[in-house]
Amino acid sequence: MSDATADPPLFYSSHIFFCNNQRAEGHPRGSCNARAAALGGVEKLRGYAREKARQLGIENIRCNGAGCLDRCELGPNLVIYPEGVWYRYETTSDIDEILETHVKNGGRVQRLLLQPDQK
Numbered sequence: 001m002s003d004a005t006a007d008p009p010l011f012y013s014s015h016i017f018f019c020n021n022q023r024a025e026g027h028p029r030g031s032c033n034a035r036a037a038a039l040g041g042v043e044k045l046r047g048y049a050r051e052k053a054r055q056l057g058i059e060n061i062r063c064n065g066a067g068c069l070d071r072c073e074l075g076p077n078l079v080i081y082p083e084g085v086w087y088r089y090e091t092t093s094d095i096d097e098i099l100e101t102h103v104k105n106g107g108r109v110q111r112l113l114l115q116p117d118q119k
């Protein structure tokens with residue numbers, strides 16, 4: 001058995017998954033895409049994030065859409081790997097801050113962080 005130190009290097013420095021799940025109106029859990037509708041929906045915001053990352057000079061990043069991440073009531077949310085840090089965002093300014101503070105500078109945006117016990 002090999003250990004984790006034998007893992008190959010990361011393929012992406014940062015890999016962000018944006019939940020883009022859409023549920024029908026009135027569903028008790030809601031959905032990330034429905035909550036992001038006022039901003040044009042998650043796919044538009046994901047495209048925004050890709051472009052913003054480029055503008056910030058962030059390289060080797062991937063922004064993917066994801067199905068339901070099962071934290072629906074807290075959404076719209078995203079998770080960044082390899083750290084496994086989750087955020088709730090509401091505006092493009094939130095996305096800007098996550099990219100600049102977390103991805104580019106290695107910090108954390110405390111006001112948007114989701115904690116493991118939040119469900």
Ligand code: FES
Nearest residue numbers: 019032069071072
């Ligand atoms: S709908 Fe986004 S986490 Fe479930």
